[in-house]
Amino acid sequence: MQALSFAVHIPLVAFGIAFPVMVLFVEWLGHRTSDGLYLTLARRWSRVMLALFGVGVITGTVLSFEMGLLWPNFTGTFGAVFGLGFAIEGFSFFLEAIFIGIYVYGWGKLSARVHMLSGIPIVITGFTGSLMVISVNAWMNHPGGFRLAGGKVIDVDPFKALFANTYLWHELVHMYVAGYIVVGFIVSGCYAFARLRGRWTRYERTGLVVPLTIAALASPIQILVGDWAARVVATTQPIKLAAIEGLYKTTRGAPEHILGWYTANQVKYGIAIPRLLSILAFHSLNAKIEGLDAVPPDQRPPVNVVRVSFQLMVGIGTLLAVLGVAYLVIWLRHKRLPRGRWFYQAVVLAGPLSVVALIAGWVVTEVGRQPWVVYGVMRTNAAVTGAHGIPVSYGVLAASYVLVACGLVWVLRRLAGAPLELPPDRDPPELAAGGVTP
């Protein structure tokens, strides 16, 4: 159930990380050039940002409830260790809520300078908030900062547990870059779609160029960051790596399999590239890679779930990077946007695909950690609630999410479909009638 909520929440987090920066950039451009077009675009985006944040508040509340509802033993035992992260996250969320209110409702009511300034805390708190959550996750993957004595947690040092964690940095960078990629492709995808439909004014062009440039630059970089992340996993969570690669026997000079299906302790129907895994993980032709046989069967994660998710993430990531490089190369050689229809079709596709990759990435890190909820310390089934009726509430929650998702699609369509006035007369009338404008 928590997994479901996470899957809904994570794309919203991506928007929380990356979208405010884009909105502020466009607004800044608008103030600088006194060009109403940029201001209109930024204002439109800020409304979308508010709607998404509203849904983010809901899913965030759900998640914090669920931590207690579903995992009482986990929070009960380790709350003292990682709770601090969530407390700070709560504050960040709070500040974000305050300033997002000021920013969106203060549009045109505050002076340009104050308004821009009120946007900056949104960026900062978006950063600190997700930093905290990622630090908790990093701790779950690589626990530290406490000792266990007779089943009780003692000598807790939350600071050390959360922030002096070698596992934090690559997760953080990987997630941040992912945030920019997802938002960049989703937002630019909308305008690419408009172009395919034959709507292509300076407005759509701006809406495409800003996010797409970011995503195009970030997606190749993500491959490098991902490689770094994989090497950290190789040294600290060898079993996760083994599951990712479907490697049963501990091997020197292990091959890398692309595609295929793990069955009977080996990868079938895959393309094997000799020694590549050893090279990637440890930069050596003969490095020893620990296989799943290094731990008893009940300590192995479900291999195919992890493996397929990983392949999905890497595969999509590579395609996105190719798309990004294509954009960059065309720019460098011709100093113009790509003209081909294929490119815009690809951008439209890239948005949803990047979300799939984002969620698949979280599946890799979370399922790859199974059967542990805290790696090597607490098993997932020891953390779960003893309350009954979980399937019922699961169904209800799933149904509500479907409703909320439909509603979100509907409202975003409405916001996008509102007629545009260029330059804006301070207040697009349709939106004012809609109710967000006080």
Add this chain to the structure above:
Amino acid sequence: MTTVLQALPLVFVLIGMTLYVVLAGADFGAGLWQLFSGGGEEGEQVREHAHDSMGPVWEANHVWLIFVITVLWTAYPRAFSSIASTLAVPLFIALIGIIFRGAAYAFRAGARSQRESGAIDTVFSLSSILAPFALGAAVGGIATNRVPVGNAAGALFSSWLNPTSIFIGVLSVLSGAYLAAVYLAADAARDADPAIERAFRLRALGAGVAAGGVAVAGLFVVNADSHQLFHSLLTGRALPAVIISFIAGVVTIVLVYIRRYEPARYCAAGAVAAVVLGWVLSRWPTILPGLTIHQAAAGHDTLVWVVAAVVGGGVILFPSLGFLFRLTLAGRFASDAEPPPSKPTGLGMPDIRPRLLTRSAIACVIVGFLLLNIADADWEHAVGVVLLITFIVLGFRVIVFPALGQGPAAPAD
């Protein structure tokens, strides 16, 4: 010293709870009034007013709950896990209520016709009633010692479907309705809208009297259901708090009657705070049956960090919140507020030196790649990451300004 440290997070939780009851309670109440706004022109106006007043603040109001939960589980993990597992059902119901409420709020932006916004308002209102009721019922379960320590150790239903829980649930809904009506009346008075003000003043008086009546009647319910709670509320440490709450309750209604809305709100908040405080005092130092605050509290270092985080966060938070409320209460977000004059800057696109920037960007990406992906030391990785991010920033500058400067291209094919 240890006791103070152990109790301090609880103080934060209580402050957070009181603020949640007062601020989000008003928010829930506004939803309730949208349901009972009546038809016709005036009903529509009432609904619009309730919606618009809450718009800028509702998200901030709700994060109090997240704050309470996170502090509770960090500082008192065992108590939190017992409460969350036994009271899973009401908390879940509250959760569903909050989901639909929030969703309805976010989605109302897209509504065009009155029928659409009416439908959304109905969802919004129903969930606005459900959520505070469920939360109040959960509190009732804790208050009557129906939540023992342990993973789902208490009864799944009778822990929150009992006379006291139902009483507290109803009281939560009513006091929310009262607070909302006071707030909305004050808002209407500021906007010089006498019809709306009158409407909400009447509602405030009605809800206030009803809440007071239920509160008094509830004491008998509590006596019948849990004599122990009744006894501890009306004797010893808790009694002064209960009396203060009663007086504050009466005074706030009088204040609304003489149309002093602002003090009335503070007074109502005081009534809520006093009763919460009295309840905690009456069971001090026990939190759950057999679990004292000393046993429940987390270790020393964690508590220090929590307190530091809350205080540090508060230093930033309260001025920000103050800024928001000042803008809201001063009517700066009202639709007819004049925007401040802005002077055109008239600067064009920023000038860049594309060739130099491009070269630096490419240099960054190459060196970054070598450091992050070929080298092995931690510091080399750190520098590598910084360089790669610099590449993104530089690359963005190189492309975006000239790309925006170009005129619109012809539509594709």
